[in-house]
Amino acid sequence: MLRSLLGLFSNDLSIDLGTANTLVYMRGKGIVLDEPSVVSIRMDRGPGGPRSIEAVGTEAKQMLGRTPENIKAIRPLKDGVIADFTTTEKMLQHFIRKVHKTSLLRPSPRVLVCVPCGATQVERRAIRESAAGAGARKVYLIEEPMAAAIGAGIPINEAIGSMVLDIGGGTSEVAVMSLNGIVYSDSVRIGGDRFDEAIINYIRRNYGILIGEATAERIKHEIGSAYPGKELLEIEVRGRNLSEGVPRTFTINSNEVLESLQESLYGIVSAVRSALERTPPELASDIADRGIVLTGGGALLRDLDKLIAEETGIHVFVAEDPLTCVVRGGGKVLEMIDEKGDSFLAYE
Amino acid sequence: MDDTNQNFGHLFRSLREQAGRQLSDVAAELHINVAHLQALEDEAFDRLPSQSFARGYIRAYARALETDAEPLLKAYLRSAPPTEAWHVNQPLEEETQTSRLPLLLGTAAVAATIVALFVIWFLGSGYLDKESTLADRPVEAPASSVAPELLPMSEQQPQAAPVIADDQDDKAETAATGQGTGEDDAGADPAVADDADTQKEPTPEKSTQADDDQAEPTQQEDKAGGNQAASSRVKPDDDNPDLIRAPEGNDKVVITLNDDSWVDIKDANGQRLLRGLYLKGAHKTLIGQAPFQVFLGNAPAVTLQAAGKAVDLSGFVRPNKTARFVVLQKTEN
Numbered sequence: 001m002l003r004s005l006l007g008l009f010s011n012d013l014s015i016d017l018g019t020a021n022t023l024v025y026m027r028g029k030g031i032v033l034d035e036p037s038v039v040s041i042r043m044d045r046g047p048g049g050p051r052s053i054e055a056v057g058t059e060a061k062q063m064l065g066r067t068p069e070n071i072k073a074i075r076p077l078k079d080g081v082i083a084d085f086t087t088t089e090k091m092l093q094h095f096i097r098k099v100h101k102t103s104l105l106r107p108s109p110r111v112l113v114c115v116p117c118g119a120t121q122v123e124r125r126a127i128r129e130s131a132a133g134a135g136a137r138k139v140y141l142i143e144e145p146m147a148a149a150i151g152a153g154i155p156i157n158e159a160i161g162s163m164v165l166d167i168g169g170g171t172s173e174v175a176v177m178s179l180n181g182i183v184y185s186d187s188v189r190i191g192g193d194r195f196d197e198a199i200i201n202y203i204r205r206n207y208g209i210l211i212g213e214a215t216a217e218r219i220k221h222e223i224g225s226a227y228p229g230k231e232l233l234e235i236e237v238r239g240r241n242l243s244e245g246v247p248r249t250f251t252i253n254s255n256e257v258l259e260s261l262q263e264s265l266y267g268i269v270s271a272v273r274s275a276l277e278r279t280p281p282e283l284a285s286d287i288a289d290r291g292i293v294l295t296g297g298g299a300l301l302r303d304l305d306k307l308i309a310e311e312t313g314i315h316v317f318v319a320e321d322p323l324t325c326v327v328r329g330g331g332k333v334l335e336m337i338d339e340k341g342d343s344f345l346a347y348e
Numbered sequence: 349m350d351d352t353n354q355n356f357g358h359l360f361r362s363l364r365e366q367a368g369r370q371l372s373d374v375a376a377e378l379h380i381n382v383a384h385l386q387a388l389e390d391e392a393f394d395r396l397p398s399q400s401f402a403r404g405y406i407r408a409y410a411r412a413l414e415t416d417a418e419p420l421l422k423a424y425l426r427s428a429p430p431t432e433a434w435h436v437n438q439p440l441e442e443e444t445q446t447s448r449l450p451l452l453l454g455t456a457a458v459a460a461t462i463v464a465l466f467v468i469w470f471l472g473s474g475y476l477d478k479e480s481t482l483a484d485r486p487v488e489a490p491a492s493s494v495a496p497e498l499l500p501m502s503e504q505q506p507q508a509a510p511v512i513a514d515d516q517d518d519k520a521e522t523a524a525t526g527q528g529t530g531e532d533d534a535g536a537d538p539a540v541a542d543d544a545d546t547q548k549e550p551t552p553e554k555s556t557q558a559d560d561d562q563a564e565p566t567q568q569e570d571k572a573g574g575n576q577a578a579s580s581r582v583k584p585d586d587d588n589p590d591l592i593r594a595p596e597g598n599d600k601v602v603i604t605l606n607d608d609s610w611v612d613i614k615d616a617n618g619q620r621l622l623r624g625l626y627l628k629g630a631h632k633t634l635i636g637q638a639p640f641q642v643f644l645g646n647a648p649a650v651t652l653q654a655a656g657k658a659v660d661l662s663g664f665v666r667p668n669k670t671a672r673f674v675v676l677q678k679t680e681n
Contacts, residue, residue, distance in 0.1 A: 153400035289381055290397045291404065315379040317404030 020169025118187025167298020
């Protein structure tokens, strides 16, 4: 009763709790928060001592890999699911308070959280519990590709098959949808993080130089591509030479990055292929006619759409504003939930 | 340029022809169905899939022709028919405000009503001026004609009386069931001190023993408070403790208890003639100004005679055995 009264003073939220970034969409306001899913924790009296939150989000991400002994910057989500329950709860609490900054009362919104379709029951329960622990009055779950499709503006309510490939930080989700439901879905634990890792490993193997995650991410953003392009891009990076033990500067080009990403990219392509194989023929023909929609941060990897189109022979296009598709889709569902019911939602 | 922009289909076609390419070539390169590209060039919106797909095709097509997609997309948006797409990126503040304002107002109204009701109750309960009500009550003129007519009290109460009666009702009921009444704020009610004496006379039982123990502090308080309100004191006759006479009035009520019962009787001037738990066999004669307000804790065990006539109490007995009524009600001519 009290919570529902408090709920009048808080806005419903749609949260894309991603491995790399957390986005919050506030009903009636649009996207109000887009921050990295990073929390830095201060442990003044050693690992067993009391822990306090030092920073959350962008501020904490800047600390990643640059922290002293008593501060630990961690990413509480791994492969799209919660790896550190308490920290995730604290992070969500921080974000919910942050977007309700003007409110005097303790916010108690209804929250819709996106979950990977491959998440197990335990993982879904963990997400639900941590959102509830962060102060949510009611928690709804939605499958990520469903939210991504709605956010990309695909008419999934029609009796026409649509395929969405959502490449996030930790997972890639491929799903075939029709009539507001998921016909087939698969989740592979390959995403932006795996790309970064692949680049780090490649450079260590071939150059004998160790680079950090942040540097690997910068390389990926600036010269990363999934398909051989016409021009060769180069970037100058710094890392620690493993044999000499001192920092060194070196140059890497886009073809090398492409080579390093091959294995991960192949994993995604094969997931799409197997999805197409298992799709009922009527829906597969709809998909072949209209194309595959690419969403998520991974869609920003240059020419990824081209790679998948070449590999599958089906047109692939990147949705507009692919990074926010999922959270916008969640937001749309939230807007409709009172009128049209919860047929989009996922259950444990 | 603006003119051509408004006709994106033509622009596509001319760009493609400039590049010297066939539609089927571009379609094969992009893996888009030729029919869709043809529909784009013809601007046949009914042959295109939904807007998000069409926009994807335009961007891919523009990229294949190595041209900027933005002006083409704008041109497409200008001429495309409105779809049922949800425009949630645009703020929906008006909508949300209209839908939530009644709820907020409703909550505020309910809260205001609750506060208002509480204030009304607090003022109306007379809690603040309860003591003064009893002590400073003006002495009313004696009624001229009195008839032994009975009416339920609720209809005939003087204005201030029901509230006081309600307040004491709870205490009376707990006392009637043999439980403690130590909390009695008898400062306003000095008659209890004298009544307590009568309770001690018969053989003590368990219930009365407990009651007496708790009655002692009450008596002391009563005596202290009684001096202040000495004017309203009603004393039993010295010779006959069962005869209680009010300073005014000559109307007579006789009460006999066949079992233990709480009894509370006031005369027309608000003088309390009898109040307390009386034991089985008690027989009291009260003389005062009619009408009398009577409250009985165990009504079936009580016989009452008013002005020499027996009063039938059966009509007043409530399910919890209590009764509350007025005897010797004066008739209004």
